[in-house]
Amino acid sequence: MKSYLKLVNFEFNRFAKIFAVLLSITLVVQIAGVIVLSKMYLNTANEKIYEELMPKAEFLSSFGQMSFLSVTRSVWFLGPIALCVAGVGFYIFLIWYRDWFGKNTFIYRLLMLPTTRLNVFYAKITNILLATFGFVAFQLILIPIETTIFRWILPKEFRVDMNVKEIVSSMPEINILFPTSFLGFILYYGAGLMVVSILFTAILFERSFRWKGIFVGVLYSIVAVAVFISPLLLQEFVLDGFFYPLELFALEIVMGLIVLAGSIWMSGFLLKNKITV
Amino acid sequence: MIEVKEITKNYGRKKILKGVSFTANKGEITCLIGINGVGKTTILNAIMALTPINKGQILINGETINKNMFEKITFIPDAITMLPQMKISDAMEFMNDFYTCWNQKRATELLGFFKLNEQDRISSLSKGNTAKVNLLLGLAMDVDFVLMDEPFSGIDMFSREEIAKVFTSHLIENRGVIITTHEIGDIEHLIDKVVLLDEGIVIKEFSAEEARENEGKSVVDVMREVYQK
Numbered sequence: 001m002k003s004y005l006k007l008v009n010f011e012f013n014r015f016a017k018i019f020a021v022l023l024s025i026t027l028v029v030q031i032a033g034v035i036v037l038s039k040m041y042l043n044t045a046n047e048k049i050y051e052e053l054m055p056k057a058e059f060l061s062s063f064g065q066m067s068f069l070s071v072t073r074s075v076w077f078l079g080p081i082a083l084c085v086a087g088v089g090f091y092i093f094l095i096w097y098r099d100w101f102g103k104n105t106f107i108y109r110l111l112m113l114p115t116t117r118l119n120v121f122y123a124k125i126t127n128i129l130l131a132t133f134g135f136v137a138f139q140l141i142l143i144p145i146e147t148t149i150f151r152w153i154l155p156k157e158f159r160v161d162m163n164v165k166e167i168v169s170s171m172p173e174i175n176i177l178f179p180t181s182f183l184g185f186i187l188y189y190g191a192g193l194m195v196v197s198i199l200f201t202a203i204l205f206e207r208s209f210r211w212k213g214i215f216v217g218v219l220y221s222i223v224a225v226a227v228f229i230s231p232l233l234l235q236e237f238v239l240d241g242f243f244y245p246l247e248l249f250a251l252e253i254v255m256g257l258i259v260l261a262g263s264i265w266m267s268g269f270l271l272k273n274k275i276t277v
Numbered sequence: 278m279i280e281v282k283e284i285t286k287n288y289g290r291k292k293i294l295k296g297v298s299f300t301a302n303k304g305e306i307t308c309l310i311g312i313n314g315v316g317k318t319t320i321l322n323a324i325m326a327l328t329p330i331n332k333g334q335i336l337i338n339g340e341t342i343n344k345n346m347f348e349k350i351t352f353i354p355d356a357i358t359m360l361p362q363m364k365i366s367d368a369m370e371f372m373n374d375f376y377t378c379w380n381q382k383r384a385t386e387l388l389g390f391f392k393l394n395e396q397d398r399i400s401s402l403s404k405g406n407t408a409k410v411n412l413l414l415g416l417a418m419d420v421d422f423v424l425m426d427e428p429f430s431g432i433d434m435f436s437r438e439e440i441a442k443v444f445t446s447h448l449i450e451n452r453g454v455i456i457t458t459h460e461i462g463d464i465e466h467l468i469d470k471v472v473l474l475d476e477g478i479v480i481k482e483f484s485a486e487e488a489r490e491n492e493g494k495s496v497v498d499v500m501r502e503v504y505q506k
Contacts (some may be wrong), residue, residue, distance in 0.1 A: 003375065006374055014360070044328075103336060103356070103361055103362075103400075105357070105359075106359055106360055107354065108327065109356040111325075111327055111349070112327075112347050112358075113344075113375050114344055114346075114347040114375065114376060114377075273329055274329050275328075276322075276327070277327040277434060
């Protein structure tokens with residue numbers, strides 16, 4: 001346990017710079033987006049009301065009040081989120097491959113630590129989770145700050161105020177990242193954890209058997225996904241709606257746990273018996 | 278004792294090791310010799326479970342390698358095993374954090390021995406000093422066995438001499454060493470046992486001292502005899 005925690009800390013420190021850069025980009029771009037979009041709306045209002053002498057009520061009925069959703073649906077807001085998602089996606093691969101390639105051969109050190117090699121796997125997957133939770137938490141902290149700036153710039157009569165929950169729930173495209181219920185959280189992040197464990201196993205297949213390993217890794221991923229969705233496939237094509245939705249949900253959770261456990265076992269086996277530096 | 282028993286290793290269809298067997302004892306320096314690609318590094322990797330073998334068995338003090346063994350045996354590959362952005366002190370701290378066999382006193386002694394500055398970053402070191410840091414990280418551990426892969430590879434004469442001094446110092450006393458090197462001249466007089474490899478097999482295993490005393494031959498003489506036959 002002690003070695004695992006040390007490894008988590010060590011891995012996190014290695015990611016800290018990239019993490020800080022991505023957080024900074026999110027902070028700067030999203031706040032800039034709030035300012036730019038609010039100012040643009042305000043400029044249009046000023047132009048119409050003070051230069052073209054349009055009555056305020058007519059302006060509001062023509063253009064409507066500005067809601068914070070205008071910001072959240074813009075590239076200013078979604079761009080940094082997409083960048084962070086891509087960053088984590090890229091890091092899932094980088095977190096393993098950087099230890100093999102480059103000037104250093106850090107993988108030697110990791111595999112020669114006097115602890116079970118699965119701790120390396122656990123430390124790396126924990127870091128992916130920590131990074132994801134870190135980005136989500138940062139975004140949730142940032143939204144109230146952004147709405148405050150939004151309120152500072154736009155007078156009350158020109159804006160629609162929304163709280164964080166209203167903002168998040170009205171954006172289906174980011175609902176997976178910010179589930180509004182505990183069940184949703186377990187479901188989405190559990191599935192995410194399972195996907196990362198499958199990808200890690202596929203990477204370890206490649207690192208164990210090189211070119212053949214790519215093929216085996218892809219095959220393993222297909223089988224794992226097939227096992228995971230097998231209750232859905234059975235329900236749809238064989239059993240013709242036999243299960244109640246709740247039963248199907250429970251079966252999916254069981255299948256997810258089986259795939260997760262299978263991936264961890266396989267990764268442990270590869271790290272112990274098949275890995276090649 | 279390290280026992281390598283009939284190990285075979287294939288890379289695809291190519292057979293690298295075809296039943297290699299030898300032993301290495303504590304307190305002795307065993308040198309693996311062979312041309313490039315003969316499988317010397319593969320043998321060291323296999324001992325440390327860093328690459329799987331197809332057949333055979335490797336025992337360390339009678340046991341197959343497991344996580345606890347890494348407190349008893351260390352491997353110094355020909356490239357640094359730490360991150361380039363780390364300072365030497367960070368690397369030492371990392372080792373201290375993870376290994377109970379890490380000997381900080383010896384590490385400090387080795388820093389002085391190799392004239393290294395612990396505040397230097399690994400990425401800023403010359404090839405010779407990088408090799409010295411690599412050696413420091415391996416030798417500062419209180420282990421029974423040290424495996425070294427080409428410790429003199431690509432470094433200048435003066436650094437080679439400094440590294441060679443380690444083998445005559447107390448820093449290596451009472452340990453079993455398995456070393457692969459092409460620069461045999463630097464440590465020839467210190468080697469106890471030689472394992473000559475060719476085409477994936479051990480073609481000769483002999484005591485360097487016996488060859489010197491009984492036949493009046495140096496290790497290089499025996500190598501010439503065997504390889505130039």
